[in-house]
Amino acid sequence: MNQPELPLKGSYRLFYYHSDKPALEMDFFVWDADSLVPVEVKANDGATAFLNNLLKSDKYPDVKYGIKLGYRNIGFNGKFYTFPYFLTFLLKRFLADRKQA
Numbered sequence: 001m002n003q004p005e006l007p008l009k010g011s012y013r014l015f016y017y018h019s020d021k022p023a024l025e026m027d028f029f030v031w032d033a034d035s036l037v038p039v040e041v042k043a044n045d046g047a048t049a050f051l052n053n054l055l056k057s058d059k060y061p062d063v064k065y066g067i068k069l070g071y072r073n074i075g076f077n078g079k080f081y082t083f084p085y086f087l088t089f090l091l092k093r094f095l096a097d098r099k100q101a
Contacts, residue, residue, distance in 0.1 A: 026051070030095065038063060038066045039069065040066065041068075042068060044071065051068060065081065067080060069083055069085055072084060074087070081094075
């Protein structure tokens with residue numbers, strides 16, 4: 001991703017993607033040790049069509065898994081991790097621990 005980066009409080013770096021033909025709609029991306037991780041924030045328990053399509057596509061080899069934040073329990077469906085909103089503050093720790101595993 002060769003896109004402008006913006007500093008974000010708490011030592012996170014935020015990257016964003018822009019296209020004139022919006023075929024991809026993702027809330028934000030973060031990096032772990034070896035992959036780009038799409039993060040989708042859901043206001044309800046709706047489907048995650050964009051996240052599923054992104055993870056299925058061969059166009060994005062840096063994307064190996066995703067994260068969904070919402071009004072749900074902790075889970076993993078083989079493609080993305082789901083976390084409830086109140087655990088968002090632990091996302092950085094999760095990504096760091098995952099690279100050590």
